Amino acid sequence: MNAGSFTWQVNGNTVGTARTISTPLTAIGVNTITLQVTANALNGSRSITVTVIPDYDRDGLPNAWELLHQLNPLDATDAMGDEDGDTLSNSDEYALGTNPRSGDTDTDGFKRQCRNRRRHRSARSQQRAQSQSGAQRGIGEHGLHINDYDPIPGRNRRGSATAAAGR
Secondary structure, three states, rough: OOOEEEEEOOOOOOEEEEOOOOOOOOOEEEEEEEEEEEEEEEEEEEEEEEEEEEOOOOOOOHHHHHOOOOOOOOOOOHHHOOOOOOOOOHHHHHOOOOOOOOOOOOOOOOOHHHHHHHHHHHHHHHHHHHOOOOOOHHHHHHEEEEOOOOOOOOEEOOOEEEOOOOO
16 A cells, blocks of 8 residues: 655645654744645645744734834743733733733723722721621631731731631
């Protein structure tokens, strides 16, 4: 039985004749990859298209998006930056389709940072109200401690770990 012959092409240029190949796509834009197989007088081919978006610094943020938002397409570290201080990295902002220079990620008129502060104040006042009402009596017996709310789980405001319930 004839194993056949294989011809791989990228954008019309032959890049290999083995059963499998590995080749970089260096052309920015739409690339067409074609495999043509001939075996026992039968011929067949399949093509796929792959779009290569330029990302010079390989940080996962396309150059055009970085330029649009005044980031540097040659600096890979800006992907982890937080230009607007809303606790979302520029990489997260790109994935969410939000503006890395606007703290109002959901366009509700409030910056994300302000919304977090409001939640923080609300949680603290609820804790105080529960504590003052006597609802927290006996909690220390079960290994739990009520501390000021902190948005980082497992930490109180002073940065030390809170005790967990014994199991």
